[in-house]
Amino acid sequence: MLTTKVIIVILCCLLVSSYGQQPSTCPDQGSGNYGCFDITSQGNCTEVSNKSPTYDYRWLNSGVDSNVDWTITCGDIIAYKIQGYTGVWSGWYVPGVNDMDTKVNGGNGLRRLWSYFYDHNHSYIICKPNNINHLNGC
């Protein structure tokens, strides 16, 4: 009987000590941290380079709406460049940071510089949700 109890206690101790142990395939990142976390649900960003004018009126008519990128491109455009008609590329514009057009349009309307996606070459970096979270229709 005593032997059985001792064996049970030992088994319990083994269970407790192995509980919380990391799989042996997890890389030791130092300081007791193991890289065993699932981050595969992250979104994903890609660069779209030298895209031709879209001739999509939604860019032209979107005013200062900072979410029209979702409507038109199914993603979050985090930075973009515009090519002027002289061929010279702008620097990076970041929505909400430095992308207000200084031009005032009819009805005192202001626009973001991405309104020029309508009739200018442009490049952008776009971030989309992970495939498991994709929006309907995208």
Ligand SMILES: *[C@@H]1O[C@H](CO)[C@@H](O)[C@H](O)[C@H]1NC(C)=O
């Ligand atoms: C737009 O890009 C095309 C293709 O690269 C190029 O042929 C054209 O000259 C560009 N337009 C302007 C205004 O630079």
Ligand SMILES: *[C@@H]1O[C@H](CO)[C@@H](O)[C@H](O)[C@H]1NC(C)=O
């Ligand atoms: C990242 O985005 C690209 C382009 O949309 C897509 O082909 C790829 O499957 C995506 N990767 C993941 C992990 O969602």
